[in-house]
Amino acid sequence: MKFLGAGLILVRALVVLFLVTFMITVLVRLLPGDPVDTLMPFATDEGREQLRSELGLNINIVQYYFRWLGDFVRGDFGQWYASTGDGGGVPIGQMLGVALPRSLFLMFYTMVFSLALALPIGIFLGYRADTRIDRTISNAMFALSSIPSFALGLSLVYILGLRLDLLPVLGYVPFTESPGEHFKSMVLPVLSLSVGLIAGFSRLLRVDTIATLREDFVTMASSKGLSNGWILWRHVLRPSSATLMTSAALQMGGLIGGAVVIEIIFALNGFGMLLNTAIVTRQYLAIQSLVALIAVAFIFFNLVVNVLYAVVDPRVRSARG
């Protein structure tokens, strides 16, 4: 039964992936302008026709989609087109090898840092709901979440980077090169992205915590004489985490390709920047492969969250059988 359920989830994910990637193919085709004009604006008619063939613009979209899908599942994401045409560009897989780790580290540190702060704050605010301290902290969180990440980033650069001279103002250092420099290079971008997330996550957790605290099992635990801390962390946090986990999963997918502004400000040049450059320079194959990878990330994180629902909340586990 369990295997059947897991199989169904997997099939559903594959169907979503198929639909999403096909839609991307259609949308990329619908982008205004002829990609050949952009990639090889001064080519001869012969050269243009050759590029048209290489880009699959002379075959129908379904044929083209399956040709691309075949390459994609084999890990061939295509080439970053150069003016020398097929064989002259850089494989997108190689470029991802540079850009993706940066975005994954950025996403990982941001989520870890945000959740590490949001969990205690959210639980605490739920526990002290409608008190003065709840209102004060909630309002402060609300104010913080309204600061755009780029404005916060530039302010942090000025204060922590230039005035206090504590951190580098931009750039990325691979972990393997120097772990210390690596962490330092990530502090400002992570802080810039985290503040809004901490505010959002803690508010979500606060609301769910308030609801959970009204459940009978909490009264039961309290009547057994368990400490408030124990009840909150052991019995309230897990059933209150469903909304938070869903939100976190969506944010994780979004952070991979969506932190473009922060990547620009801090010259991180990760996945988001690569996608942005691909769009600006009309690298059609790259756009298609990169957006498909984001879709894969979204689906993956949602699958993980589906599994985690059952781990953290016994009621979900028992309902699924």
Added chain:
Amino acid sequence: MRVIRGSWHKKVALAAAVTMVTSLGQIAPTNAASKANNLVIAISEFDSGWCLQDSPGGEQILAKNQVTETLMTTNDKGKTVPYLAKSVENSADFKTWKLTLREGIMFHDGEELTAATVAANAAGNLGLNPVIPAALPAIAWQDALGGVTSLAQFAAKVQPLSKYVIQFNLPAPRPLFSELWAGGRASLWSSKTLQNKQCGQTVGAGTGPFKIQSKGVDKAKTVLEANTSYWRKGADGKSLPKAKTLTFLTIVDGSQRRNALLKGQADMATFGSTGGLVLNEMKKDKGITLFEGPRDTTWSFHLNSAAAPFNSKNARLAFSFGLDREALAKVVAKGNAEPGYCFGATYHPYNLSNGGKKKCAPSDLAKAKQYVAAYQTETGKQLAIVLPTTESQESIKLNQAVCNMMIKAGATCTLMPPVTATAYILRGFALQQQVSNFNVVFGYSSSFADLFSRKTNLELSGFRFTNPGLAACFQTAVETNSKAKYQECVGVLHGDAYWVPAWTEATFIASGKNVVFSDGLLPSGGKRREIDAKFDFATITVSG
């Protein structure tokens, strides 16, 4: 069970904390760039192709020109002089050009520079190399050599006479032919490079002071390493280059390029006049030295005279007089550019300012209003201007300012939806825009501007259709290189407002405190020609 899990969590948390603290403790300073002799240069442009058929922007040409070199170059006085070539001779009618090469110049892949290499590069420039498709630069070369579409035609016009001598036979007089070999885009690659589809993408062997170490995979970082067998020596007789590596780091945001200099994360950085606010901040920064090149690049509006409304001279003159150039220079560059009343600097052939005394295209709101009214009388319609923009903030800001000026003059004005810079150029060439904003007049030479004023397929403003006599005028000017003829043609360009100059700007390079200049390359506050795409990093070092 509970106790064990608690302990496990604590151990992991403790280990992570210890790792973090110890690794953070390893770092003393945060200025990553300050490693002796490893120069980090911050630019705003992402990596692009460097090969003959590519059209990289100014900052990418700057990086490319550390790897490749040209046969000719422009000296401090604006004269085209031999560089990789030893000498240049031309016939009295300027149709035959003979270039003799320096001997013993080696490419990074071991090939020697010979007449055959120059011929291979010329073929590539003309679009005759099947590995490298024809592109923008081919237009200039085809124009000079009078249309070369086959190898047989090529052999008749480009003739290696010996190992180190090559002759070009041109169909028409071309007094400025040698300038084609001096431009930043005309640098030479080895023959082997020109047969590689990755030419200029990830690989490429030139003769320059630096070799490509890594390029193309990380679009924001290009690393070059010293060419230890470089041919040129420093003024002290010692080998060049002085730096071990050059790293070109893309930092799009201008204020972050400045911050990188202040922190020592970059040693040098490039800026344009449009980064006016940041430039003004840097003038006050201690530890940053800002070098400004000559203000000789004019951005001008090219009005499409092949279609309404600018097929009307009244509309064109309304635009030209309505342009408040003082305000524009402030909006665009915050005082770091000159109002562009004339084209280029006083030494450019297109400049009619008579040593700076005359305003070739004056701003005059009252006259602009008169011409707007005259347009309405002529056509029965209100002058309706639609300005195209690129996606950059600078372009949108500029065009909003221009629109406000046109509205003040009595016209209506709207902005087109922004497009990429490439799409903007392509639409401009195809005359699908009323107006295009370009910088075709710069430096000492008229070569580039001449491409747009005569018979190539770079239409730009369409005046060749409405005024073929003017195109013929420029053709004669090019063939005779006569200053008087240029003055006559440019007079019509201004008088009929086909090209409307807007502002004239410079390029800036800023350096941090650890940079050491030698050979007197950059005297403090000096305005030298080197502050452009041919800036020479070979003589620069950085202290640790």
